[in-house]
Amino acid sequence: MRFSDGITVTVCPGRNRDGRPENFEPIDIAPGDTLSIVGPTGSGKTAFINDIEVFAQGDTVTGRRVLVNGEAPPDEFVRNPARKPVAMITQNTKCLMDLTVTEFLSMHVSTRENLLDNAVGEAIDLANHFTGEGIDADARVSSLSGGQTRSLMIADAVVISDTPILLLDEIENAGIFKEEVVARLKRRRKAVIFVTHDPYVSLLSDRRIVMRGGEVRSVLRPGGSESEALERVRQIDCKMAEIRERIRMGEIIGGVPL
Amino acid sequence: MVVAGPPSSGKTAVIKQMIRHLGERDRVAYLKIDVVAAFEDEEIRKEFGIPARKVYSGDMCPDHMGIMITEDAVSWAEREGASVLIIESAGLCLRCTPYLSGALGICVISSLAGTHAPLKMAPMITFSDVCVVTKTDLISQAEKEVFRESIRRVSKDMDIVETNAIQGTGLKYLYRILDSAPVCGDAGSLELRGTPPLGVCTVCVGKKKAGWRNHFGVIRRLEDDDNIFNGE
Known part of the structure; x- marks a missing residue:
């Protein structure tokens, strides 16, 4: 199975914190899908993505099962990071090594087979579309900002x-x-799942998984019904970014900027 | 079962998860070997209510200490009615391998130790049955893959289990190994898997002068940077 062929992951219901069965239809995650997981702190958001990360087979606290193309995935998918169809990136994830961006990516390329020659350049180029603070190929990874x-x-x-x-x-x-x-992830046929408290990220997603008390309470598909809200939140988000930038540049923010 | 690994690699976190799993079926006893201070035994006794103790090696090498007291430790665990004994090494020496024939050998390494770490700890890895790599939630995908390659360079077919041991993610593969672990035979017949480093010189008996000219026995000069001692 090649990743580029696209795979569908299905999350099947388990139990909530009181041991009662969860009540939701199995959630299919296909190439290009965008989902966000929302809910108060302690509602089970992280447990939900951990289940996907380890391809739970009824062997985690939630009792959920996670299938790949309708079946339990081979061990290799879970145990070998080079074969794993899931990448988890958190606030805690760090590059520890004191290497330049190019050296770091080249090191990763060296563990892979059959990669295009320009993978390093392509990755840096893509990363620069995600952040406003330009990433230089010769910058040290350890000196990069969080973003x-x-x-x-x-x-x-x-x-x-x-x-x-x-x-x-x-x-x-x-x-x-x-x-x-x-x-960009949608265009590249990647599925992305956000654990988030951010209204803009939540509204950008096709589906919202609502968590409560360790269980999936509902799966919302807003369709176009939130498009007005999305547009307004996008403007506010832009405005917030602008104010953040002005504060960073040492300005006094007079009046009502929003 | 012998759990080895450098300090702060997460041995105790892995052991706590092991006790949780094994405790469903077995009575577990726990022994910590350390040099001057250890608190893990109290922590584990308090959390699980199982027989737990520690032993300090003081002036002796802690792995040497472990080798000396293995048989006593097994008898102690038997007297406590335990069917599984977990021995946690002090984890100071990367050359000694406290693993025993007939007992599961588990090596715990932190992925934060850097991608060359497995090469530096080769004996500790090669003589083990399974290598548990901890804290993998904290490092980048690239480093995770290179770390794994690095272990494979030391031991091609090593069984590698990656985990965030605090959460216990990924440990089901370790549990499978625990569940099929061999029953250790007569404690008196246990043997070391590897040969400990040579340590027979005047430093070993307390002479404090630096420099090989001040010592006799198994000595080395800067130029003698070979892994094997060939005699004077």
């Missing part, structure tokens, strides 16, 4: 790992262009 690091990791997962599914856990504060990430 640059997250952008580079998403691009690395897309171009070099060629991972069909990305799990992004609360990366909204990292200063990346959310809309750009969603649009």
Whole structure:
């Protein structure tokens, strides 16, 4: 099975924290899908994406099963990071090595077979579409900002790992262009799942999985019904970014900027 | 079962998950070997209510200490009515391999140790049955893959289990190995899997002068940078 052929992952219901069965139709995640997982702290959002990350087979606290193309995936999918169809990127994920961006990506390429020669350049180029702070090929990975690091990791997962599914856990504060990430991953037929508290990211997603008390409470498909809200939230988000930038540049913010 | 690995690699976090799993079926006893201070035994006794103790090696090499007391430890665990004994090494020496024939050998390495770490800890890895790589939630995908390659360079067919041991993710593969672990025979017949490093010189008996000219026995000069001692 080649990743570029596209795979569908299905999350089947398990149990909530009281041990009662969850009540939702199995959730299919196909190439190009965008989902967000929302709910209060402690509602089970992280447990949900952990289930996907380890391809749970009724062996995690939630009792959920995660299938690949309708079947339990081979061990290799879970155990070998080079074969794993899922990349998880969190606020905690770091590049520890003191290498330049090019050296870091080349190191990753060296563990892979059958990659195009320009994978490193392509990954840097893609990463630069996700962040406003330009990433230089000769910059040291350890000196990148949070936004640059997250952008580079998403691009690395897309171009070099060629991972069909990305799990992004609360990366909204990292200063990346959310809309750009969603649009480009969709175009490249990648599925992306956000764990998020950010209204803009939530509204950008095709589906919203609502968590409560350790269980999936509902799966919303807003369709076009939120398009007005999305547009307004997009404007507010832009405005917030602008104010953030002005504060960073040392300005006093007079009047009512919103 | 012997759990080895450098300090702060997450041995105790892995062991706690092992106790949780094994505890459903077995009574587990736990022994920590350390040099001057250890608190893990108290932590584990408090959390699981199982027989747990520690032993300090003091002036002796902790792995040497472990080798000396293995038989006593097994008898202690038997007296406590335990069917599984987990021995946690101090994890100071990367050359000693405290693993025993007839007992499962588990090597725990932190992925934060850097991608060359497995090469530096080769003996500790090659003599083990399974290598548990911890804290993989904290590092990049690229480093995870290179780390794995690095272990494979040391030991081509090593069984590698990647985990965030605090959460216990991915440990089902370790549990499979635990569940099929061999029953250890007579404690008196246990043997080391590897030969410990040579350590027979005047430093070993307490002479403090630096420099090989001040010592006799198994000595080395800067030029003698070979892995095997060939005699004077």
